[in-house]
Amino acid sequence: MFESAEIGHKLPKSRFKREEPRFRKRLLDLQMRLLEKSKFPVIIVVNGVDGAGKGETVNLFNEWMDPRHIRTHAFGGLTDIERDRPEMWRFWQALPPKGHIGILFGSWYTDPILERVAGKDHRARFERRLERIRHFERMLVSEGALLIKLWFHLSKKAQKKRLKELASHKETAWRVTKEDWKHFESYDKFVDVSEDALRATSTGEAAWDIIEGSDHEYRSLTAARILEDALSARLKGERPVLSPPAPPPAPPIDGRTLLASFDYKRKLERDTYEKKLDKLQAKLAMLTRGRKMRERSLVLVFEGMDAAGKGSTIRRITPAMDARFYRLIPIAAPTDEERAQPYLWRFWRHVPGHGRAVIFDRSWYGRVLVERVEGFASEFDWMRAYGEINEFEEQLVESGAIVAKFWLSITSGEQLRRFKARKETPYKRFKITAEDWRNRKKWPDYARAVNDMVERTSTDPAPWDIIASDDKHFARIETLERLCERIEAAL
Amino acid sequence: MFESAEIGHKLPKSRFKREEPRFRKRLLDLQMRLLEKSKFPVIIVVNGVDGAGKGETVNLFNEWMDPRHIRTHAFGGLTDIERDRPEMWRFWQALPPKGHIGILFGSWYTDPILERVAGKDHRARFERRLERIRHFERMLVSEGALLIKLWFHLSKKAQKKRLKELASHKETAWRVTKEDWKHFESYDKFVDVSEDALRATSTGEAAWDIIEGSDHEYRSLTAARILEDALSARLKGERPVLSPPAPPPAPPIDGRTLLASFDYKRKLERDTYEKKLDKLQAKLAMLTRGRKMRERSLVLVFEGMDAAGKGSTIRRITPAMDARFYRLIPIAAPTDEERAQPYLWRFWRHVPGHGRAVIFDRSWYGRVLVERVEGFASEFDWMRAYGEINEFEEQLVESGAIVAKFWLSITSGEQLRRFKARKETPYKRFKITAEDWRNRKKWPDYARAVNDMVERTSTDPAPWDIIASDDKHFARIETLERLCERIEAAL
Numbered sequence: 001m002f003e004s005a006e007i008g009h010k011l012p013k014s015r016f017k018r019e020e021p022r023f024r025k026r027l028l029d030l031q032m033r034l035l036e037k038s039k040f041p042v043i044i045v046v047n048g049v050d051g052a053g054k055g056e057t058v059n060l061f062n063e064w065m066d067p068r069h070i071r072t073h074a075f076g077g078l079t080d081i082e083r084d085r086p087e088m089w090r091f092w093q094a095l096p097p098k099g100h101i102g103i104l105f106g107s108w109y110t111d112p113i114l115e116r117v118a119g120k121d122h123r124a125r126f127e128r129r130l131e132r133i134r135h136f137e138r139m140l141v142s143e144g145a146l147l148i149k150l151w152f153h154l155s156k157k158a159q160k161k162r163l164k165e166l167a168s169h170k171e172t173a174w175r176v177t178k179e180d181w182k183h184f185e186s187y188d189k190f191v192d193v194s195e196d197a198l199r200a201t202s203t204g205e206a207a208w209d210i211i212e213g214s215d216h217e218y219r220s221l222t223a224a225r226i227l228e229d230a231l232s233a234r235l236k237g238e239r240p241v242l243s244p245p246a247p248p249p250a251p252p253i254d255g256r257t258l259l260a261s262f263d264y265k266r267k268l269e270r271d272t273y274e275k276k277l278d279k280l281q282a283k284l285a286m287l288t289r290g291r292k293m294r295e296r297s298l299v300l301v302f303e304g305m306d307a308a309g310k311g312s313t314i315r316r317i318t319p320a321m322d323a324r325f326y327r328l329i330p331i332a333a334p335t336d337e338e339r340a341q342p343y344l345w346r347f348w349r350h351v352p353g354h355g356r357a358v359i360f361d362r363s364w365y366g367r368v369l370v371e372r373v374e375g376f377a378s379e380f381d382w383m384r385a386y387g388e389i390n391e392f393e394e395q396l397v398e399s400g401a402i403v404a405k406f407w408l409s410i411t412s413g414e415q416l417r418r419f420k421a422r423k424e425t426p427y428k429r430f431k432i433t434a435e436d437w438r439n440r441k442k443w444p445d446y447a448r449a450v451n452d453m454v455e456r457t458s459t460d461p462a463p464w465d466i467i468a469s470d471d472k473h474f475a476r477i478e479t480l481e482r483l484c485e486r487i488e489a490a491l
Numbered sequence: 492m493f494e495s496a497e498i499g500h501k502l503p504k505s506r507f508k509r510e511e512p513r514f515r516k517r518l519l520d521l522q523m524r525l526l527e528k529s530k531f532p533v534i535i536v537v538n539g540v541d542g543a544g545k546g547e548t549v550n551l552f553n554e555w556m557d558p559r560h561i562r563t564h565a566f567g568g569l570t571d572i573e574r575d576r577p578e579m580w581r582f583w584q585a586l587p588p589k590g591h592i593g594i595l596f597g598s599w600y601t602d603p604i605l606e607r608v609a610g611k612d613h614r615a616r617f618e619r620r621l622e623r624i625r626h627f628e629r630m631l632v633s634e635g636a637l638l639i640k641l642w643f644h645l646s647k648k649a650q651k652k653r654l655k656e657l658a659s660h661k662e663t664a665w666r667v668t669k670e671d672w673k674h675f676e677s678y679d680k681f682v683d684v685s686e687d688a689l690r691a692t693s694t695g696e697a698a699w700d701i702i703e704g705s706d707h708e709y710r711s712l713t714a715a716r717i718l719e720d721a722l723s724a725r726l727k728g729e730r731p732v733l734s735p736p737a738p739p740p741a742p743p744i745d746g747r748t749l750l751a752s753f754d755y756k757r758k759l760e761r762d763t764y765e766k767k768l769d770k771l772q773a774k775l776a777m778l779t780r781g782r783k784m785r786e787r788s789l790v791l792v793f794e795g796m797d798a799a800g801k802g803s804t805i806r807r808i809t810p811a812m813d814a815r816f817y818r819l820i821p822i823a824a825p826t827d828e829e830r831a832q833p834y835l836w837r838f839w840r841h842v843p844g845h846g847r848a849v850i851f852d853r854s855w856y857g858r859v860l861v862e863r864v865e866g867f868a869s870e871f872d873w874m875r876a877y878g879e880i881n882e883f884e885e886q887l888v889e890s891g892a893i894v895a896k897f898w899l900s901i902t903s904g905e906q907l908r909r910f911k912a913r914k915e916t917p918y919k920r921f922k923i924t925a926e927d928w929r930n931r932k933k934w935p936d937y938a939r940a941v942n943d944m945v946e947r948t949s950t951d952p953a954p955w956d957i958i959a960s961d962d963k964h965f966a967r968i969e970t971l972e973r974l975c976e977r978i979e980a981a982l
Binding site: 055059061062063069070072073074079080081103105174289311315318322323324327328329330335336361 | 546549550552553554557558559560561562563565570571572594596665780781782805806809810813814815818819820821826827828852
């Protein structure tokens, strides 16, 4: 794979001098058009062999273009807030907004490769991580990002020469660390593992470009050309063709649905309810304050039709928790910073650290519910959301989160009763709008969307709990019970 | 000061039961109006003696109101990204946006008090910290925030009783830590220091409310009443009267100005310029890559009239730095998340950690320049900005930042030449707009604003460098020289 990047590519200085101004002008121009349109972000992943000129190239990019709209991120060791969140969290935080260029130096490839080289990762885990990267990059491209992946290569001989050269000059000696020499010792293994990684992640939507790094002129102009070509094509509207995800199956022909299969008649009398509520709240209080919780986090998701009782159920849960422990995130319209990022970004930013809980009142499932039904998201977008969501939740669980998701399910008749009751209660009138009535007309569409959602996103690490909610007392107790069970099982 | 909070205040349970629903309804209603208007944030600072019911009260607030619009922050030990930034940084990050309620548990008071109690802080430093808090709170209130400071108190006897009580029940024993008992041992000292702190920070705009914490009913209803009264008054438009800051003095009667006193005739020929540029860039490269830089950060500010050469000067600095080291922040219109926060928030969020640089292309000085001249900020707002900015920069310097500020100064004649030249160069035409010509008409107002700015914000820790910039070569070399000097002096 790297053979053609070990043949000593080089260009004369004169050619570089001649061509550089043209590239500069062209790149700056493309960057300005990117910024003006602000329709998509550019993400440049920079990886490769030590000493192959990664840093120099990034510096050149910053020199050639307007550095005010470039965000260069270098990833070093994990900070303590990164350590107890999913490993992709810090990359999500570093994503450039639409219209900007983000250069990621030491990207999501660095740790998987280095840990495999060091023998810390089994083959299976390594491959799992690469698969996750493929999904992540596919998501970025689906969201419109222009993803450019540059791999800077050096032959073993060239690397040794380069490191020695750097070490021999006073001004550059600081750049060669002990770690670099240690990496050099495992050059063969590194190249071997990298080859596997590149092969597994060179997809149609996010191919690698390999650049031989020994000659400054060749390396720089090659990188410039790759960037120019990619930006120019994308600005012309050329986008990689992505095969569509599998559509949800047609509704079953016998007309039976998951939600209809629940028993909505179950009730709890006030007395029993209050006794049970006290007991369960006390239990939840103990569970969330326990020592074991300090090593875990809690992510709760509440979804349901309008008037299903999300708010009132959440209000039975929060009093059992310490206010310092949880944060409640109501999902409303995104801010403009959120709109400039991929769909899941606004949820990733709230991922809790260990010893903390986040409760989402509506969530990322909006995409496969309201956005699907109302046509706010294209079919391609909501269909891919199932897989992206599963991946997101799986990562949460792997990093120590307990993910509990509740669908508060009411019947259409009960919704009507509640709407009417709200209309008649003065201080609840504000809770019912024309939109609620409009949504209600689409009940069958929503019911189907919920069915598909549960079918596709009720996973082993993050299953759905469907709570028959026609009786509020029953629903609250049921939710608290399931929640306590999930936490107990996980701790 | 605490005497009246040691007299055993208490209320019968029956009264609590009777009054609680009224407070609940009222607080929820006020909260909804706050959210609807979204004109100001509510910041509730919760401090006091251990075991005095701080946590219980915060939990009650979250229960009584809609927790979706309350952000509760508990501050524990410093994370590593907090450690190499100013101590106020984490509180800035925790400020609630307009329309929301932020509850700060363990606020900016905690460390100053505990460190003074532990004998780590001299009296003078303690007082300096309290002064800074006064300025910070005054800023918050000036920005429109409703600031409520609750101090929960217990007599020594009551605290001992409370701790013993908690420790004796299985369900609550976990809440009493060794640290709590250690704190109890220094009760007298703690109360003594706290009294000093409260007295020094009970200002007209941000007074303390002291609540005796031994009785749940008394404590809760008192806190509820304070919150209700404050919110209701503020929503009616009642605001604390803030004495205006001192206005800048009238211009000197001889008409001489600071900016006019520079020699704008100095020039550098291309040859000398290029030689010097190479040398200075190499020097800057070494300085910013040196070992000492890892313990410091760099904050550069570039300001100047339109066409003064900010962009082109910055482009002579960035190539000397590693792209991983610096971040360039162009200041344009704020995002909606930024608009929902105090003025300086959008700059605080970019404060670099150690070993990193941030370059601001325009900055927080916009408030005393364009916003003053164009009337976008009220006189009260831009006049207080001088002090707030000085405080901000002082904190940066204390936390290890090297702050260098450049005013690129051109004469009115030179600006005119450059505007005309831009108009005539096709690829530069986009750089000159009708607004630039409008601004130009206000030259004398801007000149006065610059004078006042330099006079009021050129401080010992963060002085201004004024660079005569009619000759671009001279200006770039001068800037690089001053920058290198500042870094060298600091390291």
